[in-house]
Amino acid sequence: MILKTIPVTQYLTTNTYFYIDEKSGHGWIVDPAAEADKLLQIISENAWQIEKILLTHGHFDHIGAVLTISDTLQIPYFIHHNGNQYLTNPQFNLSAMTPEPIILKQAQYLKDNDIITLSANPEICLQVISTPGHTLDGAIYYDKSNSLAFVGDTIFKDSYGATHFPGGNFAQLMSSIKNKILTLPEETLLYPGHEAATSVKHEKNNFK
Numbered sequence: 001m002i003l004k005t006i007p008v009t010q011y012l013t014t015n016t017y018f019y020i021d022e023k024s025g026h027g028w029i030v031d032p033a034a035e036a037d038k039l040l041q042i043i044s045e046n047a048w049q050i051e052k053i054l055l056t057h058g059h060f061d062h063i064g065a066v067l068t069i070s071d072t073l074q075i076p077y078f079i080h081h082n083g084n085q086y087l088t089n090p091q092f093n094l095s096a097m098t099p100e101p102i103i104l105k106q107a108q109y110l111k112d113n114d115i116i117t118l119s120a121n122p123e124i125c126l127q128v129i130s131t132p133g134h135t136l137d138g139a140i141y142y143d144k145s146n147s148l149a150f151v152g153d154t155i156f157k158d159s160y161g162a163t164h165f166p167g168g169n170f171a172q173l174m175s176s177i178k179n180k181i182l183t184l185p186e187e188t189l190l191y192p193g194h195e196a197a198t199s200v201k202h203e204k205n206n207f208k
């Protein structure tokens, strides 16, 4: 698999990830956060076929380029089912505090433990694992075969997500981290929504 981390910036800098099967050139984009033109150019330069947009949660700094990319490529976007109230409500997705409130009405919804399979190569799949706490809709996308997960703002290198936004809950976040993320195999690499990647092994030392 090809994994490309593209930091994009509008109000904040967020990691957008491309996860592409090199055999078929098909793959996914995780959290197209901003700078849609730059992301579309990367897709076109590489002649990738992006099958789906996957969202780790519905905060404004993770969804800023969803509409443009979904419309341009004619592909659907997916989020945990609790994401409905975030994507459709600027107070929840926090875009109300920006000059351009975001409302996304066409999402398709996922539930805990759903499996997302790449159409062009069914051997490639991601497991949806619900990890509420930073938001009610937080979910990670786990590739067991390749030992990695896209973890959004649930956990960061040496840190974890904020819990003071709508739907946030500190006890729930700690439970998600300890019971859903740190229970993955130690070699699992964790790709967060901001800053550098980390691993289950590294973070276990921080949550002793």
Ligand SMILES: [Zn+2]
Pocket (backbone or CB within 6 Å): 057, 059, 134, 153
């Ligand atoms: Zn967030």
